[in-house]
Amino acid sequence: MLSEVVVKKIEKNIYELCKDYFSKEALQELLSGYDIEDLCRRQSKSCTELLVNYLDNEDFLKKREKEIILNGRKIFSLGVPIAVFLDLFEQINNRISNILDSEKVPKEILKKFRKLRMEFLNIISLGFLWASLEEREKLAESIPSESRRLFTEFISIFKGITENQFSKVEKKLEELEREINKLFITVLSSPGDFRCNIFSLFKLIKHYIFLFKKFYSRNNFTAYIIYEQTVDFIEKLINCYYVLTTKKAVTDLEKLIEFSLKNREENWRLIIIDPSEISFINKVYGFAVGDEIFKKLLKVVSMSFHEDEETAVFKCNEGIVCILTRKLLKKDFSDLHLKLERKIRKKLVSLDVKTHILDLFIPKDCPNVLPLEELKEIVPILIRESKKEEKRYARYNLCNLELIKKAVHFLDFQNYVVEKLKNGDVSIAVQPIVNLQNGKVEHYEVLFRMIDRQKNIIPAYEIIDVIFDLKLIHLLDIAILRKIVRNIDIFKKNNINSIFVNLSPNTLKVEGNLKEILNLLSQISKDLNLGVEITEQALLEEHEILKSLLNKINVPLSLDDFGAGYSSFSSLLKIIESLPLKFLKIDGSYVKNISNSNNSKILVQTINAMAHSLNLKTIAEFVENEEILKLLKELGVDYGQGYYLGRPELFIP
Structure with missing residues (x-):
């Protein structure tokens, strides 16, 4: 369909454009170790051959599909961003289009060329996508174990879409949503300087996944761009999830108290677990031992209280572990400290760690007997008083007027x-x-x-x-x-x-x-x-x-x-x-x-x-x-x- 002169002209232009493009200083590093001239010569010949054969027979592209996908993988493995590839791809297409126009080729050829452009981009984008999915799977190994499973699940969702396993994809999304919703109270009561809106991120990711599903196969280039953007959101969500679930962010106990007192439209139960002698153990046995005790306590508490949208476990300041829940309101926790200590002793046999527990019930249907600031001052007093209990467990109802009177009296004494x-x-x-x-x-x-x-x-x-x-x-x-x-x-x-x-x-x-x-x-x-x-x-x-x-x-x-x-x-x-x-x-x-x-x-x-x-x-x-x-x-x-x-x-x- 194309004369030999036109074919040679196209091949020469692709070669020169490729060579000039990768001679730029910023791009030379990407292909360091490669002979740019030889690479461009082979690619220009391959592209021209593809064009000529496609114009003769459109089925030729399908025969070369695996090879094109492999090229996409190779380009991705070289670290060439999709934006750089697309820029060069568009320049080559514009150059070919100009040549075809100048040679006044039939409109049928121009139409086929535009179709080839779209189909080629659609196929080579699969190479980028599959290579990226494989790389992300390997990357998961370097992600902390606490959030690795979540990341792997998200990547498997994209793979599921590429394999047409749509029912499995929907099921996994539902499971992930339940997992994220468990963090409702944790996020809600997190300090403002740390708070990350994990729910908005998940909603956005879910929307992008549905977009990916819509475009995949029909327009793989758009699907790949959506995928890359979604992975950025997933990485942000994973970081947020890691900090929340591993309690890396220390929650200020005063802020937690303030949150539960302010949000009185619901009943709350705040359980404060204070391991004694941690500061002394830090000095005598070293901070590594103290940290190990605290980590074990945090782990044991997290396992004992199954976190969900109703209950959250916090790593609080002053070496305290806190549980905030809007369920479990009637459950008896008077022997909780003994159960925790038994479990910790199994893990740290040589140290007898004792815990004091303050169990606060904050009901919704009680009047504000005191201003918020005074109530906040009373809670630390209750924590101190609970440590004097022989049973090492004390439960208080913040609507108990007699309790409030005693605490106010003590607050006055303290001042x-x-x-x-x-x-x-x-x-x-x-x-x-x-x-x-x-x-x-x-x-x-x-x-x-x-x-x-x-x-x-x-x-x-x-x-x-x-x-x-x-x-x-x-x-x-x-x-x-x-x-x-x-x-x-x-x-x-x-x-x-x-x-x-x-x-x-x-x-x-x-x-x-x-x-x-x-x-x-x-x-x-x-x-x-x-x-x-x-x-x-x-x-x-x-x-x-x-x-x-x-x-x-x-x-x-x-x-x-x-x-x-x-x-x-x-x-x-x-x-x-x-x-x-x-x-x-x-x-x-x-x-x-x-x-x-x-x-x-x-x-x-x-x-x-x-x-x-x-x-x-x-x-x-x-x-x-x-x-x-x-x-x-x-x-x-x-x-x-x-x-x-x-x-x-x-x-x-």
């Missing part, structure tokens, strides 16, 4: 304590530490006291938890030291010449405190024999900070509550070797039982003997009667402290 601390308004009490061998008072422990609005002394146990929970212990420590400095003369006047003060390592971590503490301790130690009392847990957690401080001032340390919690000889040796430890306080829980428990007596005897072998003086707490005092003397304990020997007395109001 009062905070105000007093910020103003440094604390009182000092002292308790004698008696030499058990001669009966003389040799030291005093300085204790804080706080006076309420009615001028009564507030018991320390009512205040100390609030101070630690609000992270205000540094204000208390500084206030006590300042008060001692201001009243040194009163101490000396009353023959109190040797004192121990309690100091929290958290105080040393507050920026700007260290210099003042050094100054205050130095001033006190000039006039009084001063010792610093600190718990073993605190010593282990902030060992380096204390070491740095005590290198600058010569004051002895007293180790408080030895025998409680995580006490071990190895940790004691570490402390003795690096810090000026001179006294060891035997935990009062053993001391008060030595008269009726042989095990407690043996423990006190063992701790005392071990301390003496390390040149440490021992102090027994909780000396509450004559019998305990007598036994301590027999065991050779150096000092005693307790109500029988002397109660704490308000010394400086």
Whole structure:
């Protein structure tokens, strides 16, 4: 149909166009390692041959279909974007069209040429599509396992359409939609700076999949473009899904509380699971162990509560796991902590992890007894109170007026304590530490006291938890030291010449405190024999900070509550070797039982003997009667402290 001259002209133009096109610097990298001239020569010959044979017999294209698809695969594997291929393809077609017009070929040939253009693009697009599907399947191996299945399912949907398995495609889409809908509450209550609209993404993906189905086979080029755009949406959805389902985003507990309180058109149940001692475990065993415990807890909780559009599990701040649900409203969870602990022990045999649970019911049909901001402040109080429950489980109804009244009263008390601390308004009490061998008072422990609005002394146990929970212990420590400095003369006047003060390592971590503490301790130690009392847990957690401080001032340390919690000889040796430890306080829980428990007596005897072998003086707490005092003397304990020997007395109001 075409003369030999026209055929050669077309072949030459395709070759020159191809060579010029790929000589551009931006495209040379795509075909590095290839002989561009040889490649273009072969392609121009192949294209011209295809054109000539198609014009003679349209069935020729079908015979070459596999070869064309293979070419599409090769072009894709080279990393040539479809847009680049289409640009070159259109330029070649325009050049051929111009040649055919200039040669005034019959209209029938022009019509066949346009048809060839469309059919060729339709076939070669299949090569791009199938190669891309295969590449995405391989790519799935690098996707985190938590979201890999979802990605693979989406890719299999496209493959299903290409294989005409439409019923399977619809079924898979329905399953995926159910999977996504499980995240309803998780997404709804996610923090605004993280929230991703996974539902809109899924709706968009679903729409594009139906478009792909519509165009596939009829217009494969358009189908391929739709497919690539859909994969972009799928990758965004997968990232979102991964963060939501693996709890990579930490949800602010306060925001979760705010969400459930604001959305009162439905009943909500908020279950807060708080693993105890995580911060200490992080310090003693390393953050890897603490993280492992938290991950196991999160996994066990997620498995125990099947997440759906009604229930969501969250990784909350402060190492807490939260469950928010609008079903399971009547289910009894009073033994949930025991079940969780059993499951965690199976995975982490060496660590006995305890959990505290606060179970909050937030009903829709209750009036707003308090403004939202005050309700938000009450919930942390309830969390603290729940930790005092022996059962380690507490359930509260936020519509219970009696509960609200108590919480409001405590909130007022908390605000009062905070105000007093910020103003440094604390009182000092002292308790004698008696030499058990001669009966003389040799030291005093300085204790804080706080006076309420009615001028009564507030018991320390009512205040100390609030101070630690609000992270205000540094204000208390500084206030006590300042008060001692201001009243040194009163101490000396009353023959109190040797004192121990309690100091929290958290105080040393507050920026700007260290210099003042050094100054205050130095001033006190000039006039009084001063010792610093600190718990073993605190010593282990902030060992380096204390070491740095005590290198600058010569004051002895007293180790408080030895025998409680995580006490071990190895940790004691570490402390003795690096810090000026001179006294060891035997935990009062053993001391008060030595008269009726042989095990407690043996423990006190063992701790005392071990301390003496390390040149440490021992102090027994909780000396509450004559019998305990007598036994301590027999065991050779150096000092005693307790109500029988002397109660704490308000010394400086």
